[in-house]
Amino acid sequence: MKARERLLAELKASVPEVTPRDALALQARGAALVDVREPDEIAQGSAPGALRLGRSYLELRIEEAVPDAQRPLVVMCGSGTRSLFAAADLVRLGYAQVSSMAGGFTRWKSEGLPIERPAALDASARERYSRHLLMPEVGEAGQAKLMRSKVLLVGAGGLGSPAAYYLAAAGVGTLGLVDHDVVDRSNLQRQILHTDARVGTSKVASARQTLEALNPSVKIVGHETQLTSANVEQILDGYEVVVDGSDNFPTRYLVNDACVKLGLPNVHGAVYRFEGQVSVFWPARPQRPGPCYRCLYPEPPPPEYAPSCAEAGVLGVLPGVIGLLQATETIKLLLGLGEPLVGRLLYFDALQMNFTELQLERDPGCRYCGDGRAFPGYIDYERFCASAVT
Ligand SMILES: [Zn+2]
Numbered sequence: 001m002k003a004r005e006r007l008l009a010e011l012k013a014s015v016p017e018v019t020p021r022d023a024l025a026l027q028a029r030g031a032a033l034v035d036v037r038e039p040d041e042i043a044q045g046s047a048p049g050a051l052r053l054g055r056s057y058l059e060l061r062i063e064e065a066v067p068d069a070q071r072p073l074v075v076m077c078g079s080g081t082r083s084l085f086a087a088a089d090l091v092r093l094g095y096a097q098v099s100s101m102a103g104g105f106t107r108w109k110s111e112g113l114p115i116e117r118p119a120a121l122d123a124s125a126r127e128r129y130s131r132h133l134l135m136p137e138v139g140e141a142g143q144a145k146l147m148r149s150k151v152l153l154v155g156a157g158g159l160g161s162p163a164a165y166y167l168a169a170a171g172v173g174t175l176g177l178v179d180h181d182v183v184d185r186s187n188l189q190r191q192i193l194h195t196d197a198r199v200g201t202s203k204v205a206s207a208r209q210t211l212e213a214l215n216p217s218v219k220i221v222g223h224e225t226q227l228t229s230a231n232v233e234q235i236l237d238g239y240e241v242v243v244d245g246s247d248n249f250p251t252r253y254l255v256n257d258a259c260v261k262l263g264l265p266n267v268h269g270a271v272y273r274f275e276g277q278v279s280v281f282w283p284a285r286p287q288r289p290g291p292c293y294r295c296l297y298p299e300p301p302p303p304e305y306a307p308s309c310a311e312a313g314v315l316g317v318l319p320g321v322i323g324l325l326q327a328t329e330t331i332k333l334l335l336g337l338g339e340p341l342v343g344r345l346l347y348f349d350a351l352q353m354n355f356t357e358l359q360l361e362r363d364p365g366c367r368y369c370g371d372g373r374a375f376p377g378y379i380d381y382e383r384f385c386a387s388a389v390t
Contacts, residue, residue, distance in 0.1 A: 011084040016099040020108040023074045023101045031072035034062070036086045037105065040148055041078060047108060048116040050076065058086055059093060072097040079104040120144030125217070129171055142335050143171060149334045152176040152239040154227065154255050156207040158319030159245030159269045161193040163327040168211040168218045170331060175211065176239060178223040179203040189316040227251050229378035232258045241330050243267045245323065249300035250381040256281060256293035260368045261375050265333050268293065269326045271314050274350040276322035280329055280341045283362060283369035290342035295363040300381050318350055
């Protein structure tokens with residue numbers, strides 16, 4: 001028998017188990033129902049009046065929530081396993097009458113017992129996001145959704161800076177940042193997450209400092225590395241939307257290919273001098289799928305045709321405009337609002353101050369997202385400078 005199974009058998013022998021119906025009756029007679037599930041599980045519903053203490057801080061929170069060690073406790077989790085472990089810990093803390101609810105919340109729900117959806121936002125979140133809460137299209141449910149969302153930003157540079165800044169302000173719960181570079185003084189003309197004092201330090205660390213100062217409740221996950229065929233899938237996995245703010249073709253193609261493989265929407269942005277473009281590449285979109293980047297440009301241009309980084313320039317405010325369009329598309333995707341830029345390329349000309357829209361078609365013969373195609377694998381293209389500077 002494995003250690004885990006042996007321990008479970010011991011717990012089952014020592015901790016009394018009650019059915020969900022018994023738990024409800026015990027609660028009516030004064031027992032405390034203690035829900036030890038994680039916040040994202042509890043957001044889907046919990047037993048009315050349950051104390052939602054979570055597992056990780058249970059020992060630190062229980063005494064304040066239940067000062068009387070003689071009060072009966074019924075511990076519940078998702079399926080009735082974690083509650084056994086938690087119950088044993090509560091006995092060790094001195095609680096005299098602790099039982100575990102067999103079958104957990106899954107069984108509670110299937111037996112048709114009452115369910116309450118707890119308010120997702122605490123007082124400080126209500127204050128911070130009050131202007132979102134006033135909009136019925138976002139509201140409390142939408143804000144809670146943003147707070148549970150995970151977005152990956154490829155690049156903490158010209159496009160990633162404004163996008164990450166506003167996504168953190170909007171309360172997107174987890175922001176991943178991929179960047180292997182350090183802050184250079186020549187970045188500061190447009191990369192607004194960084195500061196003069198942080199020249200020479202890691203961009204990811206610098207971005208984290210700015211974003212956490214703006215909104216401490218956002219979790220920043222740093223990936224201080226260059227994306228390669230070996231790590232791209234592992235890094236993208238678990239995110240819901242990818243914001244591509246990369247400044248080179250090898251990364252742009254890797255991000256595209258991994259998004260195609262993982263079915264993720266890829267919010268693309270690029271800037272050059274006074275011009276920029278935005279689109280959402282999402283062949284796996286459930287209804288009305290759109291093209292991927294390779295449907296438009298099957299292969300990167302040869303290095304000799306791409307201008308060098310030193311030759312290409314960009315107006316400092318330009319990535320601000322494009323990065324914020326990317327952030328806007330990201331929030332729309334997370335909330336399922338409006339019409340995303342899937343199958344459309346929005347082109348911005350700052351000198352004429354106009355936007356032009358191009359319709360983009362999915363290529364059914366595309367090597368990556370084409371109909372019935374098996375994934376052909378990742379390619380590490382030779383690193384050379386793209387026309388885009390971010
Ligand atoms: Zn394609």
